[in-house]
Amino acid sequence: MTTPSLRSWLSIPRGSHFSIQNLPFGIISTSSNTNPRPAVAIGDYALHLEAFAAGNGFADLSIIQPHQKVLSQPTLNAFAALGRSIHSVVRKYIQSVFQDDTPFPEILKNNKQLQNEALIPLKDVTMHIPFSIGDYTDFFAGRNHAYNCGVLFRGPQNALQPNYNHLPVGYHGRASSVVVSGTSIRRPNGQILENPAADKETPTFSPSRKLDMELELGAFVCKANKMGEPISISKAEGSLFGVVLMNDWSARDIQAWEYVPLGPFNAKNFGTSISPWVVTMDALEPFRTKGLENETEVLPYLKEKSEKNMYNINLKVELTSEL
Known part of the structure; x- marks a missing residue:
């Protein structure tokens, strides 16, 4: 749990996405150290966790000390695999290190040498894909989106399929084409049915003319389960590491055919x-x-105990055209 009243000794710009309440994890590199390594964002800085650990930054957190090698990995997979209980403790400890009234001032607040080694300006870092992604599933989680997308293909009367209110509707995507924000996406070619009302449906091959974007949240799973052994919905949250913003690029005209x-x-x-x-x-x-x-009413295996099973997150899209 985060505390809104927390303040940091580190100068954090007003309105920063990387407040002391947030502290997201990512993978960075720099011109002087091109090896991708885990970091935590705070204000205008990235806390390089490998350098932080090497400088005894975790001296007052014994639980992570036997596992510090995960902070030298090129992805967050090894750290995530330690489990949510350790993620929580590590994050809370880092939060306490940056508190204005930190109980560990000698760790970083009064340690200029470690600040110089471990706190890297965000403007000087290169960001990388945070996880090695073996597979991913895309869900029709938003009712409005599912309806609007269904209208495109089936019209308003049949926009939502009968199964929509009963189970999570999803499909497996291509994990190898998941890229970090800012990576150029090439408009795909494919078969397009130009006249769906024609007596003979004959497609043409061309670049997509209806390239669409979808603002979504992507969740990373950190806990494995044996093949064939499901995780109950009451324990599902313990398998989640965190979320990212996601754009599921879609070629609607190719998709329709x-x-x-x-x-x-x-x-x-x-x-x-x-x-x-x-x-x-x-x-x-x-x-x-x-x-x-x-x-x-969903079947019992999908019923969650807590009524608070959603997150109130306001998302906004801004489009910049060349015109």
Whole structure:
């Protein structure tokens, strides 16, 4: 849980996304050290965790000391695999180190040498994909989006399929095409049905003319389960590390022709952009809220105990054109 009243001794610009309440994790490199390594964002800086650990930054946190090698890895996978209980303790400790009234002033607040070694200006870092992604599943989680997308392909009367209110509707995407924000995405080519009302449906091959974007949240799973052994919904939260902003690029005209009957393929797997900083589930705790009531009662295995099973997160999209 985060505390809104927390203040940091480090100067953090007003309105910064990287407040002491947030402290997201990511993977950075610099011109002087090109090896990608874990870091935490705070204000205008990235706390280089490998350098922080090497400078005895975790001297007052014994639980992470046997595992400090995970802070030298090129992705967050090894750190995430330690489990949510350790993520939470590490994040809370780093938060306490940056508090204005920190109980550990000798660690960083009064340690100019370690500040110079471990605090790197964000303007000087290169961001990398935070996790090695073995697989990912994309869900139709937002009702408004599911309806609007369904209207594009089936019209308003059949926009939502009968199963929508009963189970999580999703498909597997192409993990190899997940890239960090800022990576160029090439407009895909594919078959397009120019006249769906024609007696003979004959497609043409061309670049997509209806390239779409989707503002989504992507969640990283940190806890493995054995094949065939499901995780109950009551324990599912313990398997989550954090979330990123995500753009699921979509070629709607290609999708309309190819998705029947097996679902999305080339129209949805040519590129998926994610933000480089991962906001932990602990940082989102203050934003828990009660979601909208489902018009259909779900089966028992999908029922959550807590009414506050949603997050109140305001997202906004801004488009910049060349015109």
